[in-house]
């Protein structure tokens with residue numbers, strides 16, 4: 001099983017969450033090939049070669065960053081071919097979340113799921129029973145608030161990385177079951 005985690009990160013928080021998800025996935029699926037890759041270094045052939053695609057972005061102005069959107073828009077060619085149909089998708093975001101209101105994190109996660117579903121993929125959310133849900137989960141995926149009360153960047157908290165790790169384990173274990181049943 002090939003698990004490809006594609007992300008963009010300007011200041012490192014989304015990258016740390018990506019690494020936590022990768023660590024969890026590697027524990028739950030020890031035989032899997034787990035790769036981390038930046039969006040701008042990702043080719044369409046990387047997407048079509050993977051069984052599981054996990055996309056992560058910082059929230060920028062209430063939506064995903066342009067680097068992830070560029071890759072997703074470029075993937076329209078794969079949509080024409082149906083090349084991603086039946087693959088598994090999962091999503092994560094980090095956002096300043098000024099005022100604790102989320103700052104667009106939820107709609108950004110939904111947009112990523114929407115893109116996966118557009119491709120005919122199967123998406124995996126973050127069940128509330130998983131460890132870390134209260135600190136870094138939303139039903140849509142892993143979600144970390146990185147801003148302080150003044151709206152300034154404070155970095156990602158350890159508790160959100162624990163949630164990321166547990167989300168990675170969940171994705172890998174669900175993907176193993178789905179792909180095994182698909183034969």
Ligand SMILES: Cc1cc2nc3c(=O)[nH]c(=O)nc-3n(C[C@H](O)[C@H](O)[C@H](O)COP(=O)(O)O)c2cc1C
Nearest residue numbers: 009010011012013014058059061062095096097103
């Ligand atoms: C251009 C820009 C726009 C941003 N817009 C938002 C926003 O709309 N909502 C939000 O919650 N955070 C916003 N942020 C904060 C980032 O999402 C947050 O600091 C994130 O964790 C950065 O991730 P990174 O360290 O991986 O780059 C913005 C940051 C930048 C640089």
